[in-house]
Amino acid sequence: MLDVSDLTVAYGQAVALDQVSLTVPERSITAVLGANGAGKTTLVRTISGLVRGRGGSVRLDGLDISRLAPERVARLGIAHVPEGHGVVTELSVEENLRLGSMASRGGGVRQALEESYELFPRLRSRRRLSAASLSGGERQMLAIARGLAAHPRLLLLDEPSLGLAGQVLQQIMSKLRSLVADRGLTVLLIEQNARSALSVADDAVVLALGQVVAHDRAAKLAADRDLLGTYLGF
Ligand SMILES: Nc1ncnc2c1ncn2[C@@H]1O[C@H](COP(=O)(O)OP(=O)(O)O)[C@@H](O)[C@H]1O
Numbered sequence: 174m175l176d177v178s179d180l181t182v183a184y185g186q187a188v189a190l191d192q193v194s195l196t197v198p199e200r201s202i203t204a205v206l207g208a209n210g211a212g213k214t215t216l217v218r219t220i221s222g223l224v225r226g227r228g229g230s231v232r233l234d235g236l237d238i239s240r241l242a243p244e245r246v247a248r249l250g251i252a253h254v255p256e257g258h259g260v261v262t263e264l265s266v267e268e269n270l271r272l273g274s275m276a277s278r279g280g281g282v283r284q285a286l287e288e289s290y291e292l293f294p295r296l297r298s299r300r301r302l303s304a305a306s307l308s309g310g311e312r313q314m315l316a317i318a319r320g321l322a323a324h325p326r327l328l329l330l331d332e333p334s335l336g337l338a339g340q341v342l343q344q345i346m347s348k349l350r351s352l353v354a355d356r357g358l359t360v361l362l363i364e365q366n367a368r369s370a371l372s373v374a375d376d377a378v379v380l381a382l383g384q385v386v387a388h389d390r391a392a393k394l395a396a397d398r399d400l401l402g403t404y405l406g407f
């Protein structure tokens with residue numbers, strides 16, 4: 174579904190991604206793992222059109238999206254949940270979800286809200302509260318629900334585990350799995366937390382200093398002790 178090919182991105186002289194190639198199959202979860210500074214956030218920001226590549230391409234079902242503005246990319250069905258959650262803390266839970274549904278490619282606001290509350294019942298009971306009053310786990314649920322309210326085909330999730338307790342994280346990950354099965358969602362899951370990501374992903378890519386050093390089935394990478402030790406600090 175998504176094909177990244179020879180993608181090079183630089184900030185001035187500093188190369189953040191160096192000829193990165195990877196594919197994300199439809200209806201699956203692909204994890205992108207790597208240490209701090211590996212280029213993970215740069216990759217998702219480039220896919221969503223916020224950063225321009227210097228070379229290479231990003232294709233969605235064969236269509237080159239690498240020169241499109243972020244709003245065009247969003248309208249093609251790619252939703253980006255940024256690092257650090259990206260909810261508007263000045264707004265209520267429901268107002269955040271309404272904003273998310275504005276980018277929707279179908280279905281009304283009411284439907285998007287109902288789907289969000291079905292997915293994360295905690296959000297329903299907190300719907301009138303300010304997003305600032307939520308716990309870290311609830312904020313991440315809201316950020317994901319807000320991304321899903323746009324009814325994307327592809328969800329880009331940048332480090333959802335940051336600052337979350339293991340149990341909340343497991344809960345969120347199992348919801349993701351069911352969305353892939355039930356709604357045909359495709360997920361690109363960026364994670365420094367390799368253990369949780371490998372347990373939920375179908376495939377995984379390991380980035381190190383802007384280069385792809387491994388791309389395989391997640392279960393296979395999870396069993397590769399040398400690789401985990403060298404690049405992911407196990
Ligand atoms: N806006 C920026 N300006 C300059 N350098 C940046 C910027 N964003 C990221 N970088 C650099 O690019 C590299 C990759 O960063 P990033 O994509 O944030 O990695 P990760 O998400 O894996 O931690 C790092 O060396 C980082 O310092």
Ligand SMILES: [Mg+2]
Binds near residue numbers: 213214215256332
């Ligand atoms: Mg990052």
